[in-house]
Amino acid sequence: MIELIKCHGSGNDFLLIDEMDRDYGFTEENRAELAKSLCSRETELGADGILFILTSEQGAARMRVFNSDGSEASMCGNGLRCAARYICEKLGVEEAIVETMKANLQVKKEEDLFSGVPTYNVEISPVSFRIADLPLIMDQEELIQEKIPGLSDELTFTALAVPNPHIVAIVTKDQVESDLQKELSEKVNGPNELFPDGVNVSFIRLLEKGEIYVRTFERGVGFTNACGTAMSSSSLVTCLIGENQVGDSISVYNNGGMVQCVVHKVNEHYSIDLIGNATYMYKATVDAATLKVVEKQEFNEQAAYEKLREHAQTVLGTN
Numbered sequence: 131m132i133e134l135i136k137c138h139g140s141g142n143d144f145l146l147i148d149e150m151d152r153d154y155g156f157t158e159e160n161r162a163e164l165a166k167s168l169c170s171r172e173t174e175l176g177a178d179g180i181l182f183i184l185t186s187e188q189g190a191a192r193m194r195v196f197n198s199d200g201s202e203a204s205m206c207g208n209g210l211r212c213a214a215r216y217i218c219e220k221l222g223v224e225e226a227i228v229e230t231m232k233a234n235l236q237v238k239k240e241e242d243l244f245s246g247v248p249t250y251n252v253e254i255s256p257v258s259f260r261i262a263d264l265p266l267i268m269d270q271e272e273l274i275q276e277k278i279p280g281l282s283d284e285l286t287f288t289a290l291a292v293p294n295p296h297i298v299a300i301v302t303k304d305q306v307e308s309d310l311q312k313e314l315s316e317k318v319n320g321p322n323e324l325f326p327d328g329v330n331v332s333f334i335r336l337l338e339k340g341e342i343y344v345r346t347f348e349r350g351v352g353f354t355n356a357c358g359t360a361m362s363s364s365s366l367v368t369c370l371i372g373e374n375q376v377g378d379s380i381s382v383y384n385n386g387g388m389v390q391c392v393v394h395k396v397n398e399h400y401s402i403d404l405i406g407n408a409t410y411m412y413k414a415t416v417d418a419a420t421l422k423v424v425e426k427q428e429f430n431e432q433a434a435y436e437k438l439r440e441h442a443q444t445v446l447g448t449n
């Protein structure tokens with residue numbers, strides 16, 4: 131029997147499985163297979179990915195994230211907020227260090243972003259603009275607000291690794307609503323010569339000063355309600371172009387709700403605080419042999435979250 135929690139950050143939903151106290155004896159193949167089968171939207175659970183919580187020698191716990199196609203990602207911002215809540219509540223602490231594939235990251239409980247919505251602040255770091263770190267195969271060091279030959283004649287992109295790979299473009303409302311993002315994203319996430327490992331592709335719409343909208347096609351998943359590392363990357367890009375300021379809070383609206391991002395710059399190194407909900411939907415027990423849900427218990431937290439989501443939709447409706 132596998133015990134899990136279905137949770138979400140901005141509607142980017144995950145199945146959280148705790149391997150700290152319980153040794154399920156998963157192999158790497160098992161984790162990838164579980165991600166593909168349990169995350170399938172054809173099944174009762176369905177999710178954008180699985181968060182495996184493990185013991186760590188470098189922090190309070192370790193988070194590994196698998197996309198719904200079975201690939202492992204180096205980071206997941208919305209997932210880290212859910213993992214942060216789980217780890218902090220389990221250990222009875224308000225803040226912790228969580229080990230991820232490439233970095234040990236600071237997480238902490240924050241004041242509720244909206245009444246009754248459990249909120250966590252997670253560090254998004256390290257940030258690299260070296261295109262080799264994505265990797266993006268082009269004959270240059272960085273790509274900041276530039277065209278990518280062979281990808282789009284109309285859009286300029288910024289490429290960054292936080293540390294999972296992202297390209298972001300500032301677009302118009304019409305461009306967000308067109309099929310352009312789907313076409314580009316499928317191109318760079320299929321066999322292609324630019325991004326051999328694929329890439330998360332975000333379109334940003336500038337709303338007001340301090341307010342942006344971000345829509346992301348996630349590598350290994352497809353369009354999701356929101357992507358935390360993408361919203362962090364997008365906030366940083368709006369600071370680079372002078373639209374927003376380092377140190378200021380940026381409200382980032384998405385199709386699943388909203389979060390806040392604060393970009394920091396210390397000694398030429400950027401990091402981003404990603405602040406948003408960590409909502410539990412239900413607890414479930416799954417039979418590992420049949421992958422059927424044998425028990426389910428709701429948390430009743432979604433109603434409070436819906437109020438935040440309605441607010442976000444109202445803001446988007448007027449922009």
Ligand SMILES: N[C@@H](CCC[C@H](N)C(=O)O)C(=O)O
Pocket residue numbers: 142195197202203204205206207208209294295330348349350351354356357358359360
């Ligand atoms: N949804 C995540 C990112 C998950 C990983 C991503 N699809 C990748 O492969 O890099 C987030 O909230 O950051």
